[in-house]
Amino acid sequence: AQSVTQPDIHITVSEGASLELRCNYSYGATPYLFWYVQSPGQGLQLLLKYFSGDTLVQGIKGFEAEFKRSQSSFNLRKPSVHWSDAAEYFCAVGETGRRALTFGSGTRLQVQP
Amino acid sequence: GAGVSQSPSNKVTEKGKDVELRCDPISGHTALYWYRQSLGQGLEFLIYFQGNSAPDKSGLPSDRFSAERTGGSVSTLTIQRTQQEDSAVYLCASSTGGGTGANVLTFGAGSRLTVL
Numbered sequence: 001a002q003s004v005t006q007p008d009i010h011i012t013v014s015e016g017a018s019l020e021l022r023c024n025y026s027y028g029a030t031p032y033l034f035w036y037v038q039s040p041g042q043g044l045q046l047l048l049k050y051f052s053g054d055t056l057v058q059g060i061k062g063f064e065a066e067f068k069r070s071q072s073s074f075n076l077r078k079p080s081v082h083w084s085d086a087a088e089y090f091c092a093v094g095e096t097g098r099r100a101l102t103f104g105s106g107t108r109l110q111v112q113p
Numbered sequence: 114g115a116g117v118s119q120s121p122s123n124k125v126t127e128k129g130k131d132v133e134l135r136c137d138p139i140s141g142h143t144a145l146y147w148y149r150q151s152l153g154q155g156l157e158f159l160i161y162f163q164g165n166s167a168p169d170k171s172g173l174p175s176d177r178f179s180a181e182r183t184g185g186s187v188s189t190l191t192i193q194r195t196q197q198e199d200s201a202v203y204l205c206a207s208s209t210g211g212g213t214g215a216n217v218l219t220f221g222a223g224s225r226l227t228v229l
Contacts (some may be wrong), residue, residue, distance in 0.1 A: 004155075032214045043117070043204060043220035044156075051215055090155065094214025099169060100146060101218065105155035 002027040004093050006104035013081050014112045021076040021107050023091030032094035033074040034101065035065055039087045047089075050074065061085070086111045115139075117221035119205050125227045126195055134190045134224045138207030144216060145188050146208075147180060150223070151201040159203075162188065195228045202226070 003026045013019055025031055032051050036044040048059025055067040065076045074091060088108045092101040118137040126132050138145050147159040158172040162182040173179070177195075182188040192199055202225050206218035 006155075009153075034217075036220075041222065043222045044206075044218075045220075046217055049217065092156075094216065096213055098214055099144070099161050099163065099216065100158040100172070101214065101216075102158070103148075103156040105153075 002031065002093050002095055002098075002102050004091055004102050004104035006089075006091055006107050008107045009105070010108045010110070012110040012112060015083050016080050019076075019078045019081045019085070019109070021089050021091075021109070023074045023076065023104060024072050025074065025091075025093045026072065027093060027095055029095065030069070033065070033067060034092040034094070035059065035063070035074075035076050036090045036092060036103075037061075037087050038090065038106075044090060047076070081109075081111055083111045083113065085109060117205055117207055117219055119203075119221035119224050121224055122222065123225045123227075125229065127229050128197060129194055131191065131193045132195055132226060134192075134203050134205075134226070136188045136190070136205030136207075136221060138186065138188070138205070139219055140186075142207035142209055142219070143185065144208045144210065145182055146206045146218060147188070147190050148204045148206065149201045150204055156204065159190070192226075195226075197228045200226055200228045 005024045034049045035047040038044045088106045091104040145162040148156040160180045161169040177193045180190045202223040204223045206220045208216040
């Protein structure tokens, strides 16, 4: 069965600093990969997804993620964080034949002024 | 509708009572999912509906949990004889298509359940 690990429960960065949130997955074939963001009291919003092709994908709000098959990783990055980026970020994996996505436990991002 | 709508947004109940949580998916979305988000945990899959197919109930934690989807649209998640460990945010999502892991889910804002 597939699994998703987000090793960092909580990260604090200064506004304007760069950000990288880690995600590792366990799945035999090429997975479908997603990053979602959840602001307080809100549902989850899709940031970006990877299905195939170029391993560097661009998303909304200036985020990008890179699929590295050799490392089973799909890390999320942003060159300059804004205070409004403070939220919880979830990595998710989908696989062929299984309809439901498997989510990681999330990383809570705090942004310092 | 424009988005996935869930009600109630907050529900406080006493241990042992039954609760119903409602989800109204995006019009035209054939797939509907329920997830549970407990404090400090990720999202736990509960159940999946796709069109007229039999639902995938593999994530339901006990027989106190059930869900139905009427007319291929609105869904109700029912928790019978609630326990304190049922306290969580219950998230509903919908998507077009189904049967693959490539579905892009659109989530509602969730129903926060507190069992006293």
